[in-house]
Amino acid sequence: xxxxxxxxxxxxxxxxxxxxxxxxxxxxxxxxxxxxxxxxxxxxxxxxxxxxxxxxxxxxxxxxxxxxxxxxxxxxxxxxxxxxxxxxxxxxxxxxxxxxxxxxxxxxxxxxxxxxxxxxxxxxxxxxxxxxxxxxxxxxxxxxxxxxxxxxxxxxxxxxxxxxxxxxxxxxxxxxxxxxxxxxxxxxxxxxxxxxxxxxxxxxxxxxxxxxxxxxxxxxxxxxxxxxxxxxxxxxxxxxxxxxxxxxxxxxxxxxxxxxxxxxxxxxxxx
Amino acid sequence: xxxxxxxxxxxxxxxxxxxxxxxxxxxxxxxxxxxxxxxxxxxxxxxxxxxxxxxxxxxxxxxxxxxxxxxxxxxxxxxxxxxxxxxxxxxxxxxxxxxxxxxxxxxxxxxxxxxxxxxxxxxxxxxxxxxxxxxxxxxxxxxxxxxxxxxxxxxxxxxxxxxxxxxxxxxxxxxxxxxxxxxxxxxxxxxxxxxxxxxxxxxxxxxxxxxxxxxxxxxxxxxxxxxxxxxxxxxxxxxxxxxxxxxxxxxxxxxxxxxxxxxxxxxxxxxxxxxxxxxxxxxxxxxxxxxxxxxxxxxxxxxxxxxxxxxxxxxxxxxxxxxxxxxx
Numbered sequence: 001x002x003x004x005x006x007x008x009x010x011x012x013x014x015x016x017x018x019x020x021x022x023x024x025x026x027x028x029x030x031x032x033x034x035x036x037x038x039x040x041x042x043x044x045x046x047x048x049x050x051x052x053x054x055x056x057x058x059x060x061x062x063x064x065x066x067x068x069x070x071x072x073x074x075x076x077x078x079x080x081x082x083x084x085x086x087x088x089x090x091x092x093x094x095x096x097x098x099x100x101x102x103x104x105x106x107x108x109x110x111x112x113x114x115x116x117x118x119x120x121x122x123x124x125x126x127x128x129x130x131x132x133x134x135x136x137x138x139x140x141x142x143x144x145x146x147x148x149x150x151x152x153x154x155x156x157x158x159x160x161x162x163x164x165x166x167x168x169x170x171x172x173x174x175x176x177x178x179x180x181x182x183x184x185x186x187x188x189x190x191x192x193x194x195x196x197x198x199x200x201x202x203x204x205x206x207x208x209x210x211x212x213x214x215x216x217x218x219x220x221x222x223x224x225x226x227x228x229x230x231x232x233x234x235x236x237x238x239x240x241x242x243x244x245x246x247x248x249x250x251x252x253x254x255x256x257x258x259x260x261x262x263x264x265x266x267x268x269x270x271x
Numbered sequence: 272x273x274x275x276x277x278x279x280x281x282x283x284x285x286x287x288x289x290x291x292x293x294x295x296x297x298x299x300x301x302x303x304x305x306x307x308x309x310x311x312x313x314x315x316x317x318x319x320x321x322x323x324x325x326x327x328x329x330x331x332x333x334x335x336x337x338x339x340x341x342x343x344x345x346x347x348x349x350x351x352x353x354x355x356x357x358x359x360x361x362x363x364x365x366x367x368x369x370x371x372x373x374x375x376x377x378x379x380x381x382x383x384x385x386x387x388x389x390x391x392x393x394x395x396x397x398x399x400x401x402x403x404x405x406x407x408x409x410x411x412x413x414x415x416x417x418x419x420x421x422x423x424x425x426x427x428x429x430x431x432x433x434x435x436x437x438x439x440x441x442x443x444x445x446x447x448x449x450x451x452x453x454x455x456x457x458x459x460x461x462x463x464x465x466x467x468x469x470x471x472x473x474x475x476x477x478x479x480x481x482x483x484x485x486x487x488x489x490x491x492x493x494x495x496x497x498x499x500x501x502x503x504x505x506x507x508x509x510x511x512x513x514x515x516x517x518x519x520x521x522x523x524x525x526x527x528x529x530x531x532x533x534x535x536x537x538x539x540x541x542x543x544x545x546x547x548x549x550x551x552x553x554x555x556x557x558x559x560x561x562x563x564x565x566x567x568x569x570x571x572x573x574x575x576x577x578x579x580x581x582x583x584x585x586x587x588x589x590x591x592x593x594x595x596x597x598x599x
Contacts, residue, residue: 066485068481068484087484087489088481088484088485089483089484089487089488089489089490090487092484092485092486092487093487097485097486098485100481100482100485104479104481104482104485105478105479105482106474106475106478106479106482106483107478107479108474108477108478109471109474109475109478113471113474116471117471117472117475117483117486117488118486119468120468120471120472120486120487120488121486121487123468137467141466141468180486181485184486184487
């Protein structure tokens with residue numbers, strides 16, 4: 001595959017050129033190398049998974065993409081341009097939205113308000129316009145509200161729109177977090193263990209939503225997951241990490257057949 | 272109606288008005304506490320500083336005049352202008368915004384991710400610094416602040432109530448103005464925080480820094496915004512207190528009265544700050560009126576704190592504060 005090749009998946013979705021490329025990323029915490037010289041790319045429209053055992057450096061990788069960590073070495077390329085070191089809120093403005101492994105919602109606010117915060121990067125009216133509610137501030141609020149309502153419908157959380165998120169059960173909180181990230185209409189959506197701690201039914205729901213989001217909005221998704229079964233079912237390509245190194249990269253079938261991956265997951269006899 | 276009852280009603284009304292002024296100061300605390308989890312000890316001093324700056328600007332006083340005179344042997348006192356109060360208030364607001372930016376740049380930025388107690392200590396330092404700085408900049412003498420607010424006993428109320436009850440209520444027009452201003456201020460603040468994108472961003476930052484960053488909110492901008500709003504509230508409180516009792520350094524002590532107000536109302540609730548202020552205002556006036564004579568008076572100095580103490584024992588989160596739920 002070259003950088004601009006457009007391919008079609010067996011189920012008829014279109015995968016475009018390279019959207020994001022990580023080149024030789026190395027991340028250290030003091031003397032510990034969390035990520036060692038890893039390179040991979042994410043193509044437009046695909047569902048890209050990063051998997052690996054605990055402590056493999058998956059979350060660190062996601063934090064680098066979303067700007068929470070700055071790698072010591074390596075380059076991050078986005079839309080064919082090298083990205084300078086950025087603060088997380090600047091990355092968000094580029095159109096990269098994310099969820100967190102340990103849900104990070106605004107507990108004091110309602111579901112609706114939480115999802116509305118996802119629209120902040122799309123609202124341009126200034127402080128005084130907003131404060132005095134004049135000019136296009138009002139029109140903007142109404143327009144954004146409509147978009148948010150569509151996402152709320154899409155994720156089937158209409159009945160809890162006005163509920164403070166602190167009162168919601170775990171599975172729904174995860175869904176609200178997804179809704180907030182989606183509200184930003186991101187060009188790249190990062191999901192940090194979207195199914196962690198869920199029961200089978202909740203996992204199935206979440207998988208369906210992830211596939212639907214990708215299908216309906218054409219959103220490129222990069223996700224981290226523990227559960228091998230789920231990942232293999234929903235992703236187009238998989239990066240496998242172990243101890244901060246990349247040990248496999250390819251379609252689910254290729255990865256499944258990779259001896260290093262099998263060793264990492266099942267253990268290997270040392271002789 | 273018996274005179275004592277009427278007098279008690281008058282005392283209650285005056286207490287309500289005094290409570291409004293306490294609430295104004297408490298409001299500034301709540302705003303910053305809600306948005307950043309920082310208890311801003313310097314809020315009272317900010318009110319003082321705002322009032323000093325306002326008087327200084329309106330009367331054309333040369334900032335640091337005394338210091339400059341001592342060093343360079345000059346005789347600077349005033350620029351020789353007198354500005355209208357609207358201009359003065361706008362310029363002072365500008366100064367408060369600059370102050371907010373400086374606080375963020377010089378203090379908050381360097382204390383990100385530190386425990387709340389560290390930030391609290393920093394604001395104590397800020398309070399003492401600003402008190403000294405204000406002194407150096409504008410001098411320590413008591414100043415009269417006149418921004419053209421109505422003042423003095425309202426004759427209308429006096430004569431009307433005299434006509435009704437045969438007893439005239441003495442109510443200061445300034446207190447009525449303060450009540451109206453406080454009501455307006457609270458309405459505007461609540462609308463702003465509930466229905467605008469910056470308000471939503473403020474609440475988001477208050478809840479979770481990481482999540483706020485991930486949806487594209489710049490923490491630094493929000494902090495400057497919050498401290499600017501707190502500066503604005505401080506300015507309003509400073510104007511009201513300054514018009515009532517002159518701009519003097521004991522003004523920073525009223526901040527301490529805001530503490531019992533907050534313990535009563537809850538540190539996280541804007542309505543709580545108002546209701547807490549009113550309860551303390553009325554409570555201490557009535558207590559002084561009924562119980563004061565029996566214990567030798569001057570109960571206003573301690574009543575609020577005892578009331579707050581009782582609240583801490585029975586309802587530590589205050590009347591309107593978020594309930595403290597410990598999950599086990």
